[in-house]
Amino acid sequence: MKPNTRPANPCFSSGPCAKRPGWTPEALRGALVGRSHRAKVGKQKLAEVVNRSRALLGLPKEYRLGIVPASDTGAVEMALWSLLGARPVDALAWESFGEGWVTDITKQLKLKDARVLQAPYGALPDLAKVDWDRDVVFTWNGTTSGARVPNGDWIKADRKGLAICDATSAVFAMDLPWDKLDVVTWSWQKVLGGEAAHGMLALSPRAVERLESYTPPWPLPKIFRMTSKGKFAEAIFQGDTINTPSMLAVEDAIDGLKWAESLGGFAALKARSERNLAAIARWVGRTPWIDFLVPDPAIRSSTSVCLKIVDEAFARLDEEAQRAQVKNLEALLDKEGVAYDIAGHRDAVPGLRIWCGATVETSDVEALLPWLEWGWAELRRSAAA
Ligand SMILES: Cc1ncc(COP(=O)(O)O)c(C=O)c1O
Numbered sequence: 155m156k157p158n159t160r161p162a163n164p165c166f167s168s169g170p171c172a173k174r175p176g177w178t179p180e181a182l183r184g185a186l187v188g189r190s191h192r193a194k195v196g197k198q199k200l201a202e203v204v205n206r207s208r209a210l211l212g213l214p215k216e217y218r219l220g221i222v223p224a225s226d227t228g229a230v231e232m233a234l235w236s237l238l239g240a241r242p243v244d245a246l247a248w249e250s251f252g253e254g255w256v257t258d259i260t261k262q263l264k265l266k267d268a269r270v271l272q273a274p275y276g277a278l279p280d281l282a283k284v285d286w287d288r289d290v291v292f293t294w295n296g297t298t299s300g301a302r303v304p305n306g307d308w309i310k311a312d313r314k315g316l317a318i319c320d321a322t323s324a325v326f327a328m329d330l331p332w333d334k335l336d337v338v339t340w341s342w343q344k345v346l347g348g349e350a351a352h353g354m355l356a357l358s359p360r361a362v363e364r365l366e367s368y369t370p371p372w373p374l375p376k377i378f379r380m381t382s383k384g385k386f387a388e389a390i391f392q393g394d395t396i397n398t399p400s401m402l403a404v405e406d407a408i409d410g411l412k413w414a415e416s417l418g419g420f421a422a423l424k425a426r427s428e429r430n431l432a433a434i435a436r437w438v439g440r441t442p443w444i445d446f447l448v449p450d451p452a453i454r455s456s457t458s459v460c461l462k463i464v465d466e467a468f469a470r471l472d473e474e475a476q477r478a479q480v481k482n483l484e485a486l487l488d489k490e491g492v493a494y495d496i497a498g499h500r501d502a503v504p505g506l507r508i509w510c511g512a513t514v515e516t517s518d519v520e521a522l523l524p525w526l527e528w529g530w531a532e533l534r535r536s537a538a539a
Pocket of ligand 1: 224228298323341
């Protein structure tokens, strides 16, 4: 039987993620449309995003935070192209996005002294093997596998290299040890449910020092340049963006930050995400056909929750047929209007991925679960027919 209750918001995509509860386009009413982002009022809006983000996250005051082009990818690549090459590099990858940074480092930048520490979907590489005399590039939360690093204990306080961290699906939902991270990147469309296209780039004083003391041997497009005549371009980190941002997206980012403040700040955001994960964990515990893709709870993501189907008949199918089944389940629930975009990432092992970031209500996660049961039973029924 079809469940009686539907999620009030069926958006469970891992990016762009659900808008905050109660969001309507009315939230954009104050947007500075038609005005220059370089006008005093425009710069104030950009600085507001930076300052509210800093306060919410407890960013150390000596860290710089800027709005940069091209979403999280733009922020990461800006950092890689500008900073790497001064030291040997350790690049960590355990899913698709980390693999992407490995490709940048080994095939595009072609860094000779690069070590790649890899792990399959569901696991992490051995963090004890990381050499902190090197620069280290890693993802805090692997969005496509649902595996995150457990904490920052493995990062050396007295490291010589830079810790360069893609934190886009972690920030605002997971504790980040800021003093152990030299570069942290994220976008707006994840935990706070903002709009895509703009990246955030946080730099420690050591990262700034690297920018001023090292010039990479390759050309740097304007969009990546953070120095001018060898000096760090402070203005970029005070709301003076390199190129034109969307003032609509900026307004929306401010709306998300204000919403987060109204809940009580970072601790409340983290608690919402953890509660969502706990709701799924209770269901997984009592449901024989489903399990977490990540067996170890200590490294299990609370935002991009990835699930594998452990049903025997499903296990006997080849990968293509498994993917088709997952797509059918997704389409069935989409048609019912109860869940959108819940198939795992195309690079991951076939399964489900349910975004559980702070904008998702636990009541919606709880309402979704019986629909997953129903959808799965429907698929079994049609397979048996
Ligand atoms: C860990 C991680 N890195 C990078 C990206 C790419 O982000 P964007 O599309 O904002 O550039 C994503 C997107 O989901 C991600 O989850």
